[in-house]
Amino acid sequence: MSNSFVELHARQRAEALLDAGTGRELIGPFDDMISPHLEPQGIVPESDDGIVILKGQISGKNALVVGIEGNFQGGGIGEVSGAKIVAALEHALADNKAGKTVYPIIILDTGGVRLQEANYGLLSISEIHNMVVALKKYVPVIGLVPGRVGSFGGMSITNALLSYVIGTNRARIALNGPEVIEQEAGVQEFDSSDKDLIWSTLGTKQRQATGIIDEVVDDDVDAFRNAITSAINENKDSHRDQQGDFYLSLLDQLDPSQPLDIDGYKKLYKQVKTTEHHLAAATEGSKPGTKSRGRQWFEQLTGIKNAHSDVPTVLHAQKNGREYIAIVADENNRFPRVRHGEVGLVEGYTVASVVNDLIKADANKAEKTPLILVVDVPSQAYGYKEELIGIHMSLAASASAYARARQAGHKVVAFIPGDAVSGGFLAHGLQSNRLIALDDLDITIQAMSKASSARITQRTIAELEEATKHVPAMAYDIENYQKLGSLYKLISGVKSYDSSAKAISTVEGVIDEALADLDNKPTDLSFRYTNPIAVQSGRVATNKVRRLMDEQWNG
Amino acid sequence: MEKLHFNYKATQPIDHPVHVGVVASGDLEVLLRPTDKDGAELAIVTGSDGFKETWEHVLDRFFDRYPIKANFEINDFGATPGVVNLRLTQAMEALKDEQ
Numbered sequence: 001m002s003n004s005f006v007e008l009h010a011r012q013r014a015e016a017l018l019d020a021g022t023g024r025e026l027i028g029p030f031d032d033m034i035s036p037h038l039e040p041q042g043i044v045p046e047s048d049d050g051i052v053i054l055k056g057q058i059s060g061k062n063a064l065v066v067g068i069e070g071n072f073q074g075g076g077i078g079e080v081s082g083a084k085i086v087a088a089l090e091h092a093l094a095d096n097k098a099g100k101t102v103y104p105i106i107i108l109d110t111g112g113v114r115l116q117e118a119n120y121g122l123l124s125i126s127e128i129h130n131m132v133v134a135l136k137k138y139v140p141v142i143g144l145v146p147g148r149v150g151s152f153g154g155m156s157i158t159n160a161l162l163s164y165v166i167g168t169n170r171a172r173i174a175l176n177g178p179e180v181i182e183q184e185a186g187v188q189e190f191d192s193s194d195k196d197l198i199w200s201t202l203g204t205k206q207r208q209a210t211g212i213i214d215e216v217v218d219d220d221v222d223a224f225r226n227a228i229t230s231a232i233n234e235n236k237d238s239h240r241d242q243q244g245d246f247y248l249s250l251l252d253q254l255d256p257s258q259p260l261d262i263d264g265y266k267k268l269y270k271q272v273k274t275t276e277h278h279l280a281a282a283t284e285g286s287k288p289g290t291k292s293r294g295r296q297w298f299e300q301l302t303g304i305k306n307a308h309s310d311v312p313t314v315l316h317a318q319k320n321g322r323e324y325i326a327i328v329a330d331e332n333n334r335f336p337r338v339r340h341g342e343v344g345l346v347e348g349y350t351v352a353s354v355v356n357d358l359i360k361a362d363a364n365k366a367e368k369t370p371l372i373l374v375v376d377v378p379s380q381a382y383g384y385k386e387e388l389i390g391i392h393m394s395l396a397a398s399a400s401a402y403a404r405a406r407q408a409g410h411k412v413v414a415f416i417p418g419d420a421v422s423g424g425f426l427a428h429g430l431q432s433n434r435l436i437a438l439d440d441l442d443i444t445i446q447a448m449s450k451a452s453s454a455r456i457t458q459r460t461i462a463e464l465e466e467a468t469k470h471v472p473a474m475a476y477d478i479e480n481y482q483k484l485g486s487l488y489k490l491i492s493g494v495k496s497y498d499s500s501a502k503a504i505s506t507v508e509g510v511i512d513e514a515l516a517d518l519d520n521k522p523t524d525l526s527f528r529y530t531n532p533i534a535v536q537s538g539r540v541a542t543n544k545v546r547r548l549m550d551e552q553w554n555g
Numbered sequence: 556m557e558k559l560h561f562n563y564k565a566t567q568p569i570d571h572p573v574h575v576g577v578v579a580s581g582d583l584e585v586l587l588r589p590t591d592k593d594g595a596e597l598a599i600v601t602g603s604d605g606f607k608e609t610w611e612h613v614l615d616r617f618f619d620r621y622p623i624k625a626n627f628e629i630n631d632f633g634a635t636p637g638v639v640n641l642r643l644t645q646a647m648e649a650l651k652d653e654q
Contacts, residue, residue: 009577029574029586042556044602044630046578047586071579 002220006146006170010052010067013107013146016221017065017228018056026053026552027084033548035080036541037117038073040470046072049080053088055553058103059229064092067107070149076114077155079473082124083542087549089131096138103232104135106162107144111177112153113422113447115457119473122422122447123486124542125154126399126430127525132161133241133403134524140164142231144224145204145213147171154426154447160212160396163237166227168219172202173212175392175423176382183452184382185337200262201388210269212390214238240393241400244349244356247393248277251346256335260385277353281317282307290329292341293418293496294376298326300504301374301415301511313338314350318369322515323358325351326374327428337381343424344381348394351428355401359408370411370515371402375429376418379449395427402431411518413488413511416478417496419444433527434488434514438507440496443478450476472538485534488514488527557604561614565595565624573649576642583631583639585646590626597627609636617643623650 008016015023027033029047038045050072054065066085068075077085085106092102113121135141143162145151147170151159156175159165167173176184178192191197200206207213214236217223230236250272254260260268282298285308289295295315299307302317302324309315312330316323329341338344355371362368381391406412414432421444429435437443447453454461468474472483482490489510494503521527529539529546569589576584590596595618599610613636621643631639 029584030572030588039556039600044556044578044600044632046630047574047584047628069577071577071582 002218003222004219005221005224006148006168006219009071010050010069010107010109014052014054014065014067017105017225018054018058018063019060022056023054024056024555026055026088027545027548031548033080033084033545035078035117037078037120037471037473041116041467043116049078049084050075051081051084053084058105058225058232061103061232062101063103063105064088065105065107068110070109073114073116075110075149076112077110077121077124078114078117079120079124079539079541080545081114082121082128083545084549086124086127086131087546089128089135091549091553093131093135093138096135101139103139103142105142105144105228106158107146108151108155108159109146109149110151110155111149112155115448115453116467117471117473118447119445119481119484119486122154122425122430123484123528125158126426128158129161129399129426130403130431130525132158133400134407136163136237140231140235140237142166142228145171145173146219146224150202152177154423156392157396157399157423157426160240160393161400164231165213166215166217166224166231167204167213169204169216170219171204172199173204173207173392174202174387175380175395176387179455180448180452181382181384181387183455184449189382190384190387206262209266210390211240211243212393241396243393244352244397245277246272246274247345247389248349248353249274250389256385260388262388265388277350278357279309279311279314279316279350279354282309282315284308290331292329292376294326294341294374295328296497296499297415297417297507298324298328298374300499301372301508311346311350313347314354316354322370322372324372324374325354327351327377327424335381337383337386340378341376342379342381343377343395343427345386345389345391345394348391348398348427352397352401355398355405359401359405359410362410368408368410370413371405372511373412373414373429373432375414375416375420375425377421377424377428378419378444379421380423380427392423395423398427399431406431406433406523409523411515413514415507415511416443416445421445422447433523433525434518435486436489436491436510436514437478437481437487438494438496439478439490439492441477441479442496444476445478445481446476483533483538485531485538486528488517557601559599559601559607559610561597561599561611563595563597563614563618565618565622567622568624569650573646575645575649578630578632581633581635581638583629583634583642585642586628587623587646587650588626588628590624595624595627597629599629599631601631603631603633612636613639616640621647623647
């Protein structure tokens with residue numbers, strides 16, 4: 001009889017993977033580390049906040065198992081749950097750096113950001129991305145997607161970053177769930193009641209055939225243990241986050257105005273002739289591009305008028321030894337779902353190519369070129385083709401490139417004059433070690449639109465708005481965002497569409513300050529939870545989790 | 556969401572904490588911690604409002620059978636009385652297994 005892995009809860013799964021009797025739980029149910037954000041919204045918490053962390057051995061090798069409980073709040077990542085994962089991975093990284101090999105295994109059973117903790121979820125998930133990228137230099141970071149939830153949202157990006165991913169046929173992987181696509185783009189785009197279509201598009205069978213997951217095993221504990229052991233022994237790494245040339249070549253051959261079905265995509269996938277893709281710097285154009293806050297500030301900061309780029313949605317250029325990158329709206333783009341500045345398939349991979357080229361060019365330089373990201377991303381692209389091809393992989397490519405640049409010593413500063421939402425922000429912005437924003441209440445900074453968030457959490461928009469009053473992380477405005485401690489500076493007196501010389505010099509001044517502040521500072525993302533606002537109020541629970549993990553890691 | 560508190564007379568102390576269950580839809584988790592107090596104290600967070608009497612009935616029967624002197628913490632996501640009883644009984648089994 002097979003010994004089901006899928007049917008087990010997170011704690012049982014983690015224990016089942018480890019050699020009998022070797023598991024030791026860190027920050028367990030009796031450590032009183034529940035989410036402080038759920039009860040104020042009338043939601044029942046869980047004593048482990050849905051995350052089980054076990055240290056132990058697998059086939060005699062030291063391992064760290066992170067299990068996400070898909071049955072608690074859909075496996076959503078909030079502040080405490082996210083901090084538990086990040087703190088554990090950080091210790092695993094420190095051990096590996098010190099020559100004590102520890103193999104991290106992450107069991108993904110998650111809808112992504114826990115919408116009731118919204119911006120905390122996005123911050124935490126970007127911190128998880130950073131850790132996975134850092135760890136891969138030392139050991140394969142193995143992911144399991146057993147089902148039933150699968151791996152969605154920001155955690156599907158984690159999925160794409162992992163070295164090697166093993167699943168069962170009871171799981172699905174996608175950035176945007178079908179319900180959210182239906183809410184954002186209409187039922188013609190993706191019918192969330194068509195279960196066959198959903199499974200054949202997002203299910204692991206199709207995902208394995210198109211490079212999104214490495215191995216599909218039977219729903220059996222030993223099958224997972226064996227697959228993990230061989231992945232460790234053979235040091236498997238699919239480098240899924242560095243397939244930009246392949247996918248950009250694939251997208252060159254795709255006509256987005258035509259329908260694309262599963263078989264059509266499989267055929268296209270097999271026919272791709274990969275060519276190298278490099279994006280030349282933006283140049284002065286003859287006519288203005290689609291108006292947006294991102295474009296305006298890119299042009300103001302680089303001095304390039306009517307900036308023109310071979311990829312119309314991605315602008316980059318150097319000025320005074322700094323590399324500026326923006327993802328911008330393009331009203332006539334051949335991909336309809338990115339026309340308002342959303343981050344789509346082309347955008348993530350293209351940004352990744354720009355950043356990867358810079359990392360390569362600076363590889364032997366002591367002084368690395370700083371990256372300045374101009375952030376005005378209303379979301380990721382919501383579309384059927386996007387999910388079929390795997391838009392989460394594109395976002396992972398750029399998140400990975402930014403993380404690797406920062407870890408290699410490039411200063412990465414994000415300047416936010418526009419919206420910073422969801423997967424778009426994870427791909428372009430949240431890997432920065434300093435975030436700067438304009439104090440303009442027209443800026444939206446969030447995990448999901450109000451309409452979609454209300455639908456997914458089964459609340460009315462009025463109830464959702466009431467919740468935002470009690471939990472700053474639920475709010476949609478930049479002033480509440482600052483209360484989390486996430487920003488290096490909130491610039492007052494400059495509005496999103498300001499073009500005065502004074503406004504520009506104010507912003508330039510703050511960017512200079514941020515770059516100077518990064519001199520001889522850690523190349524990680526710790527600023528967000530160690531600054532005074534974060535310590536006093538914004539990330540109190542995060543810091544408590546971190547202290548507990550420090551105490552418990554070595555037993 | 557509603558928070559409920561109960562106290563029961565109890566005689567059997569426990570010497571180690573026990574945790575069972577998951578806060579899944581229609582399910583609950585139960586945490587038991589050793590206590591120096593005279594009886595059992597229960598702190599319940601439940602997603603289903605207005606069931607105080609039902610909880611009382613379930614707990615009366617449980618403590619009749621298992622007068623466990625401990626701090627009980629229960630996080631409930633809409634479990635039926637039958638499921639509540641099942642998880643409490645599982646906690647007793649877990650206590651026995653580890654002793």
